[in-house]
Amino acid sequence: MRFDPALAAQKAFHEAEAELGADWDTAIELEGTFSSNAGATAREAYEGLLALAQKYPNAHSFQAFCVYITWQQVTEETIARHFETGMKLCEAYLVSREARTDRDVEQIEELYGSFRAGLGLEEQDELQIEYKRDTPKGGD
Numbered sequence: 001m002r003f004d005p006a007l008a009a010q011k012a013f014h015e016a017e018a019e020l021g022a023d024w025d026t027a028i029e030l031e032g033t034f035s036s037n038a039g040a041t042a043r044e045a046y047e048g049l050l051a052l053a054q055k056y057p058n059a060h061s062f063q064a065f066c067v068y069i070t071w072q073q074v075t076e077e078t079i080a081r082h083f084e085t086g087m088k089l090c091e092a093y094l095v096s097r098e099a100r101t102d103r104d105v106e107q108i109e110e111l112y113g114s115f116r117a118g119l120g121l122e123e124q125d126e127l128q129i130e131y132k133r134d135t136p137k138g139g140d
Contacts, residue, residue: 001114003107009068012061012104019059020052027052027062034069038076046073050085063093064104071111074118086115 013031020027030052034045046069053059053066070086090112097105 001110003110005068005071005107005111008104008107009065009072012065012068016059016062016065019056019062023052023055042076043073046070053089057092058099060093060100060104063089064100064108067093067108067111071114074115078118080119083115083118086111087119090115 013027016027017024027049030045030048034042034049037045049069050066053062056062067086067089070082070089074082074086090108093100093108094105094112
């Protein structure tokens with residue numbers, strides 16, 4: 001990766017304060033628990049952060065934050081569910097680029113590829129590779 005998802009998460013989280021209004025204190029509490037714990041306690045805080053994100057679908061910085069922390073979940077617990085969640089969050093974020101920073105768009109596109117690859121969706125089997133090699137190319 002060309003960036004540090006943990007640092008990107010911190011930056012996006014701080015940019016989300018204005019987006020969450022009255023729920024900012026809840027977000028701070030959940031993020032603190034997520035960042036300072038592991039295992040079930042961190043997972044519960046993570047789920048709480050995702051639930052909060054559902055309440056604020058137009059909170060672009062907070063949505064980006066959730067993508068970044070999902071990558072942290074992947075590195076903590078490498079299971080298909082986290083890759084799938086990451087893909088869905090990326091797709092929701094990337095569906096519209098209005099009011100999103102170029103930095104976050106580029107980084108989330110990169111993470112999207114990583115989430116897909118983690119599920120084997122970027123891999124080609126030998127038959128696909130051979131087919132591409134043997135397929136005539138157009139040209140002059």
